[in-house]
Amino acid sequence: MTGGKVNNSPRILVFSTEKISDPAIDMAGLLKLHYPPTVYTIPVPCSSSIKPRWILHALEQGFDGVFIAADGTDCPYGESCTEKTGQLMSVTQQLMKEKGIDPARLKMAAICSVCSEPFVKHVKSFAEYLSKSSN
Amino acid sequence: MKKKIGVYICHCGGNISDYVDVEKVRQAVEGDEGVILSKTTMFACADSNQKEMVDDIKDRELDGVVVASCSPKLHLLTFRAVVERAGLNKYNYVHANIREQVSWAHSDNKMGATEKAIQIVKAAIAKVRNTESLEPVIVEATNAVAVIGAGIAGMRAAIELAEAGSQVYLIEREFFVGGRVAQWDDLCLTEETGKELITRLYDQVMSQKKITLFTGAEVIENSGSVGNFNLKVKITPRHFKLRCTEETLQQAIDVCPVEVPDEFNFNITTRKAIYHNYPSEYPQLPAIDMKNCTRCGECEKVCPNIDFSQKTEYLNLKVGSILLATGFDPYEPKKGEFGYGEIDNVVTFPQFKRIVHYCDDKLVYKGKEIKNIAYIYCVGSRQVDGENKYCSRYCCTAIIHTAITVKKKYKGIHNYHFNRGIRTYGKAEVWYDESSRLGDIYLQSFEYDPPVVEKSGTQTIVRIKDMLTIDKEIEVVADLVVLVTGMVPRQDNSIGNLLKVPRGRDNFFNEIHMKLRPVETVIDGITIAGASQGPKNIMESINSGLAAATKSFSLVNSGELALEPTVAKVNLEACEWCGKCDEACPYNAFEKVETGGKFIAKVNSAVCKGCGMCLPVCPTNALDLIGLTDEDVESMIDALIPNI
Numbered sequence: 001m002t003g004g005k006v007n008n009s010p011r012i013l014v015f016s017t018e019k020i021s022d023p024a025i026d027m028a029g030l031l032k033l034h035y036p037p038t039v040y041t042i043p044v045p046c047s048s049s050i051k052p053r054w055i056l057h058a059l060e061q062g063f064d065g066v067f068i069a070a071d072g073t074d075c076p077y078g079e080s081c082t083e084k085t086g087q088l089m090s091v092t093q094q095l096m097k098e099k100g101i102d103p104a105r106l107k108m109a110a111i112c113s114v115c116s117e118p119f120v121k122h123v124k125s126f127a128e129y130l131s132k133s134s135n
Numbered sequence: 136m137k138k139k140i141g142v143y144i145c146h147c148g149g150n151i152s153d154y155v156d157v158e159k160v161r162q163a164v165e166g167d168e169g170v171i172l173s174k175t176t177m178f179a180c181a182d183s184n185q186k187e188m189v190d191d192i193k194d195r196e197l198d199g200v201v202v203a204s205c206s207p208k209l210h211l212l213t214f215r216a217v218v219e220r221a222g223l224n225k226y227n228y229v230h231a232n233i234r235e236q237v238s239w240a241h242s243d244n245k246m247g248a249t250e251k252a253i254q255i256v257k258a259a260i261a262k263v264r265n266t267e268s269l270e271p272v273i274v275e276a277t278n279a280v281a282v283i284g285a286g287i288a289g290m291r292a293a294i295e296l297a298e299a300g301s302q303v304y305l306i307e308r309e310f311f312v313g314g315r316v317a318q319w320d321d322l323c324l325t326e327e328t329g330k331e332l333i334t335r336l337y338d339q340v341m342s343q344k345k346i347t348l349f350t351g352a353e354v355i356e357n358s359g360s361v362g363n364f365n366l367k368v369k370i371t372p373r374h375f376k377l378r379c380t381e382e383t384l385q386q387a388i389d390v391c392p393v394e395v396p397d398e399f400n401f402n403i404t405t406r407k408a409i410y411h412n413y414p415s416e417y418p419q420l421p422a423i424d425m426k427n428c429t430r431c432g433e434c435e436k437v438c439p440n441i442d443f444s445q446k447t448e449y450l451n452l453k454v455g456s457i458l459l460a461t462g463f464d465p466y467e468p469k470k471g472e473f474g475y476g477e478i479d480n481v482v483t484f485p486q487f488k489r490i491v492h493y494c495d496d497k498l499v500y501k502g503k504e505i506k507n508i509a510y511i512y513c514v515g516s517r518q519v520d521g522e523n524k525y526c527s528r529y530c531c532t533a534i535i536h537t538a539i540t541v542k543k544k545y546k547g548i549h550n551y552h553f554n555r556g557i558r559t560y561g562k563a564e565v566w567y568d569e570s571s572r573l574g575d576i577y578l579q580s581f582e583y584d585p586p587v588v589e590k591s592g593t594q595t596i597v598r599i600k601d602m603l604t605i606d607k608e609i610e611v612v613a614d615l616v617v618l619v620t621g622m623v624p625r626q627d628n629s630i631g632n633l634l635k636v637p638r639g640r641d642n643f644f645n646e647i648h649m650k651l652r653p654v655e656t657v658i659d660g661i662t663i664a665g666a667s668q669g670p671k672n673i674m675e676s677i678n679s680g681l682a683a684a685t686k687s688f689s690l691v692n693s694g695e696l697a698l699e700p701t702v703a704k705v706n707l708e709a710c711e712w713c714g715k716c717d718e719a720c721p722y723n724a725f726e727k728v729e730t731g732g733k734f735i736a737k738v739n740s741a742v743c744k745g746c747g748m749c750l751p752v753c754p755t756n757a758l759d760l761i762g763l764t765d766e767d768v769e770s771m772i773d774a775l776i777p778n779i
Contacts (some may be wrong), residue, residue, distance in 0.1 A: 013772065019360075020635070023657035026206045026232070027637055027645075029239035037247030040254060040775045041236055044763060045701060048719075049747020053756070054768045062776040074635055076360040077746035078721040088751040113635045113657060 009036035010064035010130035012123060015050050018043045019076050021069035021111035021119070028116035035120045036127050039067075047071050047108075048084035052092040055106060056099070064130045065105045067123060072110025082110070102133065137199035137227070137264045141172040141191055142256065145179035145204035147234055154238040156249045160203070163253040167260050171195060179204045180651070185217045192221035199263035203231035203256045208657050209648050224268030226700070226762070231259035254775045261774040265767055271697035272740060276362035277455040278691045280684075281306060283354060283630060286314020287673055288665025288680035289460035290336040295684040296458075297345035301691055304452050305340065305348045310373055310422035311412055312337055312350065314462050315666075316673060318399060318485065320492045323536040323672075324562060332673070337417040349450075350418060357633055359453075361660030362696045366452045372445030373422040379440040384409075384421055387438035395427050401465070401486040404493075409434055409441075455691030456660045458683050459644060460676075461630055463666035466515025466523070466620040473511050473618055474588035480595050481588060481616040483514075484534060491541060498545045500615055506547050509597040509613035510534055511586055512554040516621030516670075519582045525641050527621025527670040532563035534619045535570050542573055550575040551611045553586045553599055578611075579603050588616055622670040634661055643669040654683040662686045701745040701762045703738045709757035710735040716749035716758060725749070 016022040022043045028035065044050055047070035055066045068085065075081030085108065093103035109122045144161050146152035157175045165173040172195055176184045179202050191197060200223070202214045207230040215225035233252040241248035278301050282293045285307035293305045311317070312333065319329035340346050349370055356367035391407035399412040408428040411421040423434075423441070435441050465485045468475040475481050479501060482490065490500055498505040512534070516527040531554070538550040552575060559567040571577070578601045580586060586599040597611045624642040625631075631644060636656050639645035644663045647655045654662045662683035665676040690696065703716075703724070712734035717725040724743040725736045736757075747760045759765065 011776070013775065019657075019659065023208065023637060025240075026208065026235035026657070029235035029237075031640060032239060032242060034241060034243045037237070037241040037244055037251040040251065040258075041232075042258075042768065042771055042775075044747065045760070046746040046748060049750050049760065049763070051751050051756070051765070051768075053765065054772065057769050058772045061772055063772070077744060077748065080719075080721060080748070084719065084748055084751075091751070114637045 009038045010127050010134065011062065012036075012039045012065045012067055012127060012130070013058045013063045014039060014041045014067045014069055014123070015047065015054075016041045016043045016069045016111075017047050017071050017075075018045055020071045020074050020113050021047075021115070023113045024111050024115045024119050025069065027114065028120050031116055033116055033120045035123050039123050039127070046075055046077050046081060048075075048081050048088060050085075050088060052088060052095055055092050056095060059096070059101055059105060064134065065107065065126055067126055068106070068108040069111040069119060070108050072112065074110075074112050104133070105130065137169050137266070139171050139195060139197045140169045140199040140201065140260060140263055141188070141195065141197040142170055142174070142260065143179050143184070143188065143200075143202045144173070144175045144233075144256065145202065146175065146177045147204060147238075148178065151204070151234050151238040154242045154245050154248045155233060155252045156245070159249055160233075160252050160256055164256050164260060167257060169199070169264055170260060172197065180210055180213055185213075188217050189221040192218065192223055197223065198227060199266060200228045201231055201256065201259045201263050202228075203233045203252065203259065205234040206232050206236070209652065226269040227263065227266045229259045229263040229266065231255050250777070254777060258771040258774040261770040262767055265764070265770065266762070269700040269761065272700050272702060272745075273695050274362055274698050274741070276691050276694055276696040277453050278302060278694055279304065279452075279454045280456045280458055280687045280691060281354070281364070281366055281452060281454040282458045282460060284308075284314065284460040284462055284665070284667070285312040285340075285348065285350070286460060286462045286665060287316040287332065287336065288462075288676040289314075289458070290333075290340055291677050292458055292460060292664055292680035292684040293346050294336065294339050294343060295681055296688055297343040299684075299688050299692065301345065301688055303343075303346045304454065305346055306352045306354060306368060307348070307350045308353050310351045311416045311418070312340075312348070313417065317412070317416065318401075318489070320488055321536070321540050323532055323566065333417065351422065354630060354633060361690060362455050364454050364457055364660065366454060366457075368450045368452060370448040370450060371425075372447065373420060374425070374442055374445050375420050375422065376440040376442050377420065379420060379438070383438040383440065387434040387441060388421075390433040390437055392431060392433065393427050393429060395424070400489045401483065403482070403486050403489055456662065456687035457634065458662045458664060458687045459630065459634070459636065459667055460664040460680060460683070461625055461667040463622040463670070464625050466623045468514055468618055468620065473514065473586075474590070474595070474616065475618060478588060478590050478595055478616070480614065481618065483618050483620045484530065484537075485620065487615075487617045488537065491537065491544070494545070496545070498541065498548070503614065505614040507549045507551070507612060507614045508538070508541065508617060509551045509553060509611050509615070510538065510617045510619055511588070511597070512552065512619045513582075514618040514620045515623065517555065517582065523621065523623065523641070525670065526558065528558070528560075529670060529672040530619045530621055531558045532560075532566060532672070534617070535559060535566045536563075538575055539566060539570050539573060542575075551597070551613070552577045553597060554579050555582060577603065578609055622666055625667070634658060636661060636663070641669060643667065654679055654686050660690055699745060699762070701760050702740045702743040703745070703747070703749055704759050704761055705736050705738060706757040706759070707731075707735055709755045711755055711757075712736055713754060715752045715754065719748045719752045721746070721748065
């Protein structure tokens with residue numbers, strides 16, 4: 001197989017949500033909206049179910065950044081999702097600071113089920129930030 | 136820990152293998168711990184491959200299976216069923232998405248795509264090593280369906296659902312049912328009018344006790360999920376009491392001083408603020424359009440049935456599924472597009488249908504009798520520069536049928552079809568043949584060299600470089616130019632936005648899979664039908680309406696739904712009952728119980744919805760979701776990092 005070049009973009013782990021943001025990420029593919037192939041997705045039921053230890057594990061094992069594609073106000077499990085996802089963000093960022101990890105390596109944005117373009121924009125700019133900060 | 140894992144990597148024709156080196160992926164994972172079988176396959180979902188998988192699982196006694204193919208939204212259930220047919224618990228199957236999230240997303244970078252696919256398949260293998268056999272959680276589902284849009288697709292779907300035994304709420308935004316078909320007169324292939332079809336469907340809707348029809352109604356809030364959606368519906372009053380006689384109604388219409396363009400006739404006529412689209416439109420009760428009513432009070436003086444005290448009502452409905460049949464808008468040409476809006480005898484196809492409806496023995500528009508008609512095809516469809524790349528499909532057939540009707544109905548008509556290639560597919564080809572035999576003239580051009588409409592003195596000229604006569608320049612003096620406009624998505628997409636239904640590249644509602652799951656959306660429990668999904672003729676709309684009805688029905692009819700068994704689980708040793716999980720749970724699924732001399736949290740698995748909101752708040756990490764344990768997630772993360 002030919003064509004393309006080996007990609008050295010930063011590795012980003014995305015926690016997507018099965019009902020809301022994962023469909024948007026699927027649709028980004030359908031629409032051929034390209035983003036770096038070093039962006040990997042693990043779907044979870046709801047963005048407020050992500051344990052800080054998973055995020056720390058990813059960063060410690062070699063991911064350059066973690067992106068939470070949050071349900072936002074569209075969460076099928078209720079309105080408290082936004083607040084709870086925000087809380088786990090700040091708890092995790094506190095833990096990151098304590099471990100000497102740049103808290104900006106964790107990013108979150110609400111990605112609705114049709115937010116394919118915003119998703120691509122977010123991961124691209126996050127990748128840019130991560131490549132700059134690692135230099 | 137699984138020791139006999141089978142891995143299948145799909146080419147998806149070339150959808151995956153054109154960008155991902157699937158053989159390289161296979162080689163990269165064949166030596167992974169526990170993998171005893173790895174294969175590539177042209178179409179994993181094909182019947183032959185499914186059979187092969189069943190045989191492999193039985194013969195090799197596989198205890199875990201991974202298929203790397205399209206999105207799990209499409210085929211997770213297919214492959215779980217395959218695994219189940221082979222006698223393995225279906226939760227020992229893990230799906231890897233290497234199409235939507237790899238080959239398509241990274242079609243610009245083949246090496247990067249292949250590397251990503253390898254890591255994703257490795258992560259799926261890591262996950263399948265830990266899977267356990269599980270049973271689904273059963274929840275109650277409301278045996279009711281909200282059908283949104285009472286056009287032809289929505290009404291037909293509603294009747295089908297009601298006959299099958301579901302409660303149906305048929306919700307129509309307009310005051311009258313029938314949608315676009317009610318605006319259509321003679322129909323192609325059957326000797327019926329749109330109005331007659333709508334009358335038949337309306338009668339059936341009304342005779343069905345299980346259907347409640349709401350008109351002037353809009354869904355304004357939505358919560359819940361499949362099985363139990365909660366909808367808030369706003370119902371705008373008609374300001375008419377139920378019994379209204381023709382005579383007093385006509386008097387009320389006559390005295391109304393307001394005149395606005397009549398959208399039912401695509402603005403070629405006007406109507407009053409009190410209106411009905413035509414005398415027998417359904418429901419046969421007029422309405423007052425409060426956006427334009429000046430409350431002058433004249434109508435109340437002559438008609439006792441007018442009631443301005445009627446208030447907007449709000450209703451809460453609980454349904455198990457939502458069927459969207461919200462239809463299309465006809466393309467509105469831009470000002471100056473083939474002279475539209477600038478030359479006074481240029482009209483759109485829907486306007487032309489209404490003109491033909493109103494003209495009896497002579498075809499007259501703006502006081503002038505029409506003899507020469509120029510039809511310009513593909514206006515707003517198959518655009519070279521615009522956004523509408525698609526073909527609207529129905530228009531070639533519909534306009535040729537209309538041209539024949541016009542020729543038979545009025546004397547001395549000459550039809551000139553300025554087309555880009557005729558697409559009278561299927562049975563409609565006979566109409567093309569008939570129109571040619573009746574002497575209609577067909578002139579054809581390429582998309583980059585369309586016909587030109589010009590005013591020359593009092594005449595309107597249509598000029599084309601006709602490819603059928605080797606680029607001869609031909610002019611037609613037209614009494615009327617009909618722009619054969621296609622279908623576009625509804626301009627007002629408020630319901631799509633509210634329900635968060637994805638739209639495709641053409642901006643119509645998007646199905647999960649065009650061929651295999653054509654009426655389901657990625658939002659569980661929401662189905663789509665009719666032209667809300669893309670251009671369709673009546674038969675195709677009804678087909679999809681019936682398919683969507685069946686799909687919605689299958690979700691709600693048994694009164695219960697099998698949900699994923701991904702519920703929370705408490706580690707008894709680690710739990711020290713602090714109540715934080717209870718606070719975080721939106722469903723009150725936790726209970727404080729005493730066991731072994733201490734208080735711990737207990738999960739009610741019938742109530743737990745598996746959202747996982749309790750997981751991050753537990754200070755002793757005593758909570759896991761089944762199927763998403765720390766081990767599952769962390770082993771997947773480890774597998775996603777390549778060993779360099």
